[in-house]
Amino acid sequence: MHFVHSPIRSAYINYMVNYYMTVISTKKVKIYFGDATDIIQPAPYAHTDHGSSSHILTLAPYNKLTTYLPLQNLLFLQQTHSTTGYTIKQDAPLPSPFSLIGDFLITDKPHCGIGVLAADCMPIAYYDGAHNIIALAHAGWRGSVNNIAQKTLQQMMRDCGTRPQDCTVWLGPSAQSCCYQVGPEWVDSMPEHIEEYVTKRDNSWYFDMPKLICAQLLAGGITPQAIQLDCHACTMCNNSMYHSHRSHKERAGRQMTVMCLE
Ligand SMILES: [Zn+2]
Numbered sequence: 057m058h059f060v061h062s063p064i065r066s067a068y069i070n071y072m073v074n075y076y077m078t079v080i081s082t083k084k085v086k087i088y089f090g091d092a093t094d095i096i097q098p099a100p101y102a103h104t105d106h107g108s109s110s111h112i113l114t115l116a117p118y119n120k121l122t123t124y125l126p127l128q129n130l131l132f133l134q135q136t137h138s139t140t141g142y143t144i145k146q147d148a149p150l151p152s153p154f155s156l157i158g159d160f161l162i163t164d165k166p167h168c169g170i171g172v173l174a175a176d177c178m179p180i181a182y183y184d185g186a187h188n189i190i191a192l193a194h195a196g197w198r199g200s201v202n203n204i205a206q207k208t209l210q211q212m213m214r215d216c217g218t219r220p221q222d223c224t225v226w227l228g229p230s231a232q233s234c235c236y237q238v239g240p241e242w243v244d245s246m247p248e249h250i251e252e253y254v255t256k257r258d259n260s261w262y263f264d265m266p267k268l269i270c271a272q273l274l275a276g277g278i279t280p281q282a283i284q285l286d287c288h289a290c291t292m293c294n295n296s297m298y299h300s301h302r303s304h305k306e307r308a309g310r311q312m313t314v315m316c317l318e
Contacts, residue, residue: 076297078287079124084318085183085190086125089228089287090311091297125316128167135159137198139207143215160193160208171314175299176291178230179313180205186222190315201250205269206276220277226284228313233264235292
């Protein structure tokens, strides 16, 4: 099964690089949703203290990025499936890339790229058009069950005065309910309300992470029409074009999502 973009499904999409890698471009904000051509492979010798392997960011994808995004800086995180993140204010000193530990970044700084790396986890990109604030979160099952979608929004509200009704939110590619199989012991270990987001087919259980994240965003005050799904392909169905941790196991690479303000 292939996710197919209709030519124009959103006024925000100015151009599509191909069916998978997508660049969203408005006057104020640019978002790059990458694919398997982002050559970010696990470094087998490098493991962080948090048990997850660290990744080498080669120059090739960075050069590619700068053709689409007006970047002066580029920050990634040491992602840990947490629900914590950082707000990088325009007048504060910039941290060094990969120095911060967490799973979301918020900034008001023009030309400062904020990025997450994922392979089945979902990148969630926020834009507050009233205050010109961007945020980018990384959500796997832990992050989504622990509501990183709303926690990112709450930090935007607290640190930047964001109002949910002013935000547009793009959901990036991730594992979806067609493929995201979970075991019965996983289902049993979840809080009760998560059952609503698990479906049973052919004696197997499947987690609908995008549905959970949408519900959390709506409960947080994001309007339904502000949730953009154009870039929302299943990384497992399309695992020849996306890095997919569940499909490729330990040799899975990571695709980048990077956004910045003009
Ligand atoms: Zn799928």
